[in-house]
Amino acid sequence: MTMVRDGARQCMAWLHGWTGLLLGHILFVMCLAGTLSVFKPEIGRWMRPEVSGPADPSRAIMAATSWLSANTTGSTGWYLSAPDGRSNTVDATYDSDGAYLTKSLDPVSGAPVARDTLGGEFFYRLHFELQLPYPWGRLLASLAAMLMLVAIVTGIIAHKRIFKDIFTFRPAKGQRSWLDGHNALGVLSLPFHIMITFTGLLTLASLNLPWSITAAYGDDVMTMYSDLTPGAVSRVASGEKATLAPIGPMLDEAQRYFSAPIGRVYVFNPGDKAAVVTLYPVEQKAIGYLPAEISFDGATGKLLKAWTEKRTGVRAYQTVYGLHMAHFAPGLTRWLYFLGGAMLSLAIATGMALWVVKRRERAPLSVGNRILERLNVGGLMGASIGMAAFLLANRLLPLDLAARSEAEVSVALWSAGGVLLVGLTLAPARGWPLLLGVLALCCATAALLGPVWATDPVLMTGNGLLLATAAGLALIVWRQVRRKPAVTPARRRMVPA
Structure with missing residues (x-):
């Protein structure tokens, strides 16, 4: 039995080494960028020093919609994220004259801030898209995450004294020091490493495992999205121009419905009689991602639909997604996420170095x-x-x-x-x-x-x-x-x- 266990551990160690090696550099980029993305809003604030101090979310959204109404042409949609205690600008994605733009809007004037920058959004996108066109970047990131999960599981099996490794570090010992450091970094935050890798894979499940969707819906993607988000209101543009109704009363009614501040505001078909304004609450109140929404007629301000997600399966997925994104996390938890991500990045880097060190000590x-x-x-x-x-x-x-x-x-x-x-x-x-x-x-x-x-x-x-x-x-x-x-x-x- 001892020989069988040792043989199994050797196989797992071999698999652990090769799975980590194959896409180790890609994994390092993903983990380092993901670690920085924990503080995505704060990085955005650091990269826009001209805008300082807190911002009122409702006034900022009203200023942004007012500026967009006056300065965009032929838009199909405005997608706005309201400022909160962490960010102080309105993050906006919109189109005008056929060009899609991503800007940060001043919370007072509603105009784009002077310093045009992606801010923390660069690290967030790099984390799962690797600056590659859709869907290739996400597919490569998914493959790397799968190998990472295999490396974590095989690393656990290969360990003989996994708990002892937490407290063992022998400096200036060559290969032994590298192995001690690699083991300690991996084991100390092992639960976090498993959680973040597994939830990351699930966030891209529809891309990785599309067969169940294809079996149920075929090519009818719109029906699938309709079933997944029954609270959404979708209307085709009528072609008749209409001024956007005052958004302030919509914000007030939405906050009463959510019992929470507004986190996001989406305006579909702005400037059209069939415009729809959909609002979502902030995500700090619960782990689950986007748990509710409310929609208004953009031209009249009349309530169209309010929806709170209660389906168990969907809420389970939203919770898994929310765990990975960590929008719910208070300050201390965000620092723990950051520390866990930094340790995972260093574990990957030391593992890559250990591969070379181990072979150099045996022979040239x-x-x-x-x-x-x-x-x-x-x-x-x-x-x-x-x-x-x-x-x-x-x-x-x-x-x-x-x-x-x-x-x-x-x-x-x-x-x-x-x-x-x-x-x-x-x-x-x-x-x-x-x-x-x-x-x-x-x-x-x-x-x-x-x-x-x-x-x-x-x-x-x-x-x-x-x-x-x-x-x-x-x-x-x-x-x-x-x-x-x-x-x-x-x-x-x-x-x-």
């Missing part, structure tokens, strides 16, 4: 593993420096630059690509300290341009975290520079008899 690395070692330097550091460059570009690019938000994303992607090439070119012993130093410099510069003397608590916290990260990275670089190079073991050759 093969060509494939030497390439992987350099790919680790360029890939892991490229993702990190690219995200820091995105923050840096937010402070350095001119405010009046055309397509400024797209330029910030381009800076992030080109920076990541450039770092990847540098990592492939330099020897790892030089690449690691150099690129870690560049990352520290980017973080420190972004904080100092914050501006560092800002009094907004969100800006102060963001600047403080960037400076702390830069200081920690500088300490790591200093230790790496002082460390003596490890002696590479000589490969033993068979002596002919």
Whole structure:
């Protein structure tokens, strides 16, 4: 029995290593971006320092709809997220003259803010779309998440002393130190890792497992959505122009119905006689995602339908979705999500490094593993420096630059690509300290341009975290520079008899 158990653990360890290796760099990008997305509204506030202080949600929505009514043409829909205690702008997605736009609107004037940026939305989209066109980015993210779930389960089975690993770390021991660190990072927040991976897969279930939908509805997607959201009101544009009714009374009636502030406002067919205004409550009151909605006639303001979701199956899915998104989470819980995501990102990075370290201590690395070692330097550091460059570009690019938000994303992607090439070119012993130093410099510069003397608590916290990260990275670089190079073991050759 002991031999069988040991053989099973060896098989699980082999599977754990290969599943983590195959898409490890993709998983690192997803986990790091997802970790930052926990504070998506706060990152948006940090990246729009011109708008400071709290905002009244109702007045902000009224200002936004007023500006959109006067400044858009031929819109099919406005999709607005109201400001709350975490964000202070109206996040708007809308179309005008055939162009789809995503802007942050000033809560007082309703006009787009001066600093055009995606803010935290960049990290959120990168987390599950990987900056690839639909549906390829989501499919790749889904495949990576599946491999991650396999890696977690096989890692649990492969462990002989899983609880002991939480408290074991032996520094300066080569492979043993890397393994201890990898194990501790994985085991300490293991329940979170399982939850976040599993719920992430379920959020894309209709893309991953479409066969049940196809079997029940065939190509009739509209009927499927109608059955899934019976509270939704859908009307075809009539072609007759009509002014949007005052939205203030709709907001008041919706808040009375929800017994909660308004979180989102969707306006379909704005400027048309068949316009519909649909409102949703904030998601801080419950774990479940979008538990209720209420719709009004956009031209008259008359109530059309109010719906509170009570179906068990749908509520179960909304709860799973809400657990992954963490919109419900109070401050302490958000920090725990952030810590769990950071540990998962580091567990992936240490696992990638451990693969190389383990093989180097046995014998000189093969060509494939030497390439992987350099790919680790360029890939892991490229993702990190690219995200820091995105923050840096937010402070350095001119405010009046055309397509400024797209330029910030381009800076992030080109920076990541450039770092990847540098990592492939330099020897790892030089690449690691150099690129870690560049990352520290980017973080420190972004904080100092914050501006560092800002009094907004969100800006102060963001600047403080960037400076702390830069200081920690500088300490790591200093230790790496002082460390003596490890002696590479000589490969033993068979002596002919």
